[in-house]
Amino acid sequence: MRVRLILYFALIVLVSVGSVVIFARYSTAREVRAYMFRGGMVGLEELVTTLEEYYQQNHSWQGAESLLSSPGFGHGWRFGNQGNPAPGQMGMRAMMVQRLRLADAKGQVVVDTADGDPISLLTSAEIEAAIPLQAGSEIVGYLLPEGGGMFNHNDEVYLVSRLSRAALNAAIVAVFFSLLLALFFSYRLLLPVRALTRAATHLAEGDLTGRVVVHGNDELATLGKAFNHMASSLQQAEENRQSMTADIAHELRTPLAVQRAHLEALQDGVYPATPENLAPILEQNLLLTRLVEDLRTLALADGGQLHLECRSTDFPALVQRVVDRFMPQANAQGVSILFSAENHCPPISVDPDRVEQILGNLLSNGLRYAPEGGKVELKLSSSLKVVQVTVRDSGPGIPEASLPRIFERFYRADRSRSRVEGGTGLGLAIARQLAEAHGGTLVAANHPAGGAVFTLELPVNREKRIES
Numbered sequence: 001m002r003v004r005l006i007l008y009f010a011l012i013v014l015v016s017v018g019s020v021v022i023f024a025r026y027s028t029a030r031e032v033r034a035y036m037f038r039g040g041m042v043g044l045e046e047l048v049t050t051l052e053e054y055y056q057q058n059h060s061w062q063g064a065e066s067l068l069s070s071p072g073f074g075h076g077w078r079f080g081n082q083g084n085p086a087p088g089q090m091g092m093r094a095m096m097v098q099r100l101r102l103a104d105a106k107g108q109v110v111v112d113t114a115d116g117d118p119i120s121l122l123t124s125a126e127i128e129a130a131i132p133l134q135a136g137s138e139i140v141g142y143l144l145p146e147g148g149g150m151f152n153h154n155d156e157v158y159l160v161s162r163l164s165r166a167a168l169n170a171a172i173v174a175v176f177f178s179l180l181l182a183l184f185f186s187y188r189l190l191l192p193v194r195a196l197t198r199a200a201t202h203l204a205e206g207d208l209t210g211r212v213v214v215h216g217n218d219e220l221a222t223l224g225k226a227f228n229h230m231a232s233s234l235q236q237a238e239e240n241r242q243s244m245t246a247d248i249a250h251e252l253r254t255p256l257a258v259q260r261a262h263l264e265a266l267q268d269g270v271y272p273a274t275p276e277n278l279a280p281i282l283e284q285n286l287l288l289t290r291l292v293e294d295l296r297t298l299a300l301a302d303g304g305q306l307h308l309e310c311r312s313t314d315f316p317a318l319v320q321r322v323v324d325r326f327m328p329q330a331n332a333q334g335v336s337i338l339f340s341a342e343n344h345c346p347p348i349s350v351d352p353d354r355v356e357q358i359l360g361n362l363l364s365n366g367l368r369y370a371p372e373g374g375k376v377e378l379k380l381s382s383s384l385k386v387v388q389v390t391v392r393d394s395g396p397g398i399p400e401a402s403l404p405r406i407f408e409r410f411y412r413a414d415r416s417r418s419r420v421e422g423g424t425g426l427g428l429a430i431a432r433q434l435a436e437a438h439g440g441t442l443v444a445a446n447h448p449a450g451g452a453v454f455t456l457e458l459p460v461n462r463e464k465r466i467e468s
């Protein structure tokens, strides 16, 4: 872009300067020629040659006056005509204002176009100023032009004014062409800006589908790409917001409907208000509470408002606490939880509650999918840079088609199973957000030997921290 601008301006300058030079040169040449015609300079050389040839043929100046009054050199050389003749007629008419005196080798005037006294002698100063006429190497006479050959004040004013006008014309032509070029280039340069403005206006009016066509690789193209990227992000965010709202409404509807049905039954006396009959209502209420809490956590993470209370934490002890918490559930399901630490893990700075939340989610999912008699394995390892925990279960694994989507909000590969078992479909989305808030990662895969494997990595020296 910058190079293009520079090239465009250089071109405009070039055209301006070029047209001034060309036009001024042409005009100056024309004006100077006109001035010389006006001063009678042009044609004099021709006259000198003619006179010299005449002398060589006749060996005398007798009859030479016919040369000075011949049509080729005007009739009767007169002073006084100071008009501005048209350029084409300039030579003829300009010469008519000249006085010419032709003298022989001794300075004796033989022809005087001003009808002066022909029997006069040129002074030595006049001889000095006159054009010597030669036959071979011998001077045979003098031609003394007067009037037009002199550069007087009037001539100067005249020449200067003509040249000024020529310069002005050149400037006007240059300005005209420069303006034309400037208009053309600015139009071309502003084309993408106009397209961007149009697209931005549509975007502001709520149409998030508008994009600009990007050509080339310059600054405007980069701006266009950035704009398209921004529009895509906005469109994606809007689609997420819409589907999120729909998902939330959908998630709330089932527990609320269940609660309402039970409460109506109790109210109508269909069921007595026994603890057993109240249990489903409480269960749905807990689900709603969890859902609202999960949504709040996600909203905080989205807004960069998730406050982590990080402190130096004994990581193996933290994992062990989570394992212990789920042990009763595992025992009840007939699933074993195996935890092993591969090497020594130094204390690292994390928010222990949030990390427990991540591992709790992975472990509860593992227990949900591991069959009776199956197992969930946790392996802890650490390097200088990261601490890694893998959670692998002996369940069916994650359907390949669902793998890229399981971290999306409300995504469930097996919708009915998840909901029946109290899943909100937000667990993994929150777990990943929490891992990223720690500057870490959480990824999912299927183990070649079967079952799902989730890998949590947290940096040992964490710099990225989302603070409120």
Ligand code: ADP
Residues within 6 Å of the ligand: 361, 365, 366, 369, 393, 395, 396, 397, 398, 399, 402, 406, 411, 412, 413, 414, 415, 418, 419, 422, 423, 424, 425, 426, 427, 428, 429, 452
């Ligand atoms: P929820 O468990 O509440 O449905 P999650 O976000 O925790 O929501 O999980 C999203 C989806 O990922 C689950 O519905 C399930 O389809 C899939 N998933 C999670 N963990 C596992 C696992 N260990 N084995 C198989 N599928 C899993």
